[in-house]
Amino acid sequence: VKSRRAQPLERLVDADPCWVGAGGEGITNSITGEPVPHRRGVALMFDCPIHEDCHVCVYVDPPLDGGKAIEPFAGGEGRGRSWARTGGESFDGVTLSPSIRVLGGPDGCEWHGFIRAGRFETCGDSR
Ligand SMILES: [Zn+2]
Numbered sequence: 001v002k003s004r005r006a007q008p009l010e011r012l013v014d015a016d017p018c019w020v021g022a023g024g025e026g027i028t029n030s031i032t033g034e035p036v037p038h039r040r041g042v043a044l045m046f047d048c049p050i051h052e053d054c055h056v057c058v059y060v061d062p063p064l065d066g067g068k069a070i071e072p073f074a075g076g077e078g079r080g081r082s083w084a085r086t087g088g089e090s091f092d093g094v095t096l097s098p099s100i101r102v103l104g105g106p107d108g109c110e111w112h113g114f115i116r117a118g119r120f121e122t123c124g125d126s127r
Contacts, residue, residue, distance in 0.1 A: 002051040012118045015046040017091045040065040049120040060085040092118040
């Protein structure tokens with residue numbers, strides 16, 4: 001079971017956030033062998049607002065480079081989706097919608113909450 005933080009994080013900037021890229025030099029498609037073009041800011045990673053040593057990563061639409069959102073694991077339950085992003089590149093202004101619900105399994109993270117204008121709003125059903 002993940003250990004809970006004494007106090008939930010309230011701001012994204014306090015959660016060691018980073019924009020995650022994809023592809024780029026030396027990266028090839030494992031099936032076609034074609035080079036995969038570099039993409040900037042396709043996902044947002046941050047420390048879980050309620051657990052220690054727990055990380056959350058969500059794909060954003062649009063990515064920072066303005067291209068098409070990446071949907072990596074289409075078909076899984078709740079996976080292969082991305083979250084609508086507004087507010088620009090700055091971590092203190094980003095808003096994602098709808099809410100994020102982490103489905104970590106029986107002993108895993110089940111944080112559920114919003115990121116609005118760079119602030120976490122943790123819902124009461126988080127575990
Ligand atoms: Zn967590």
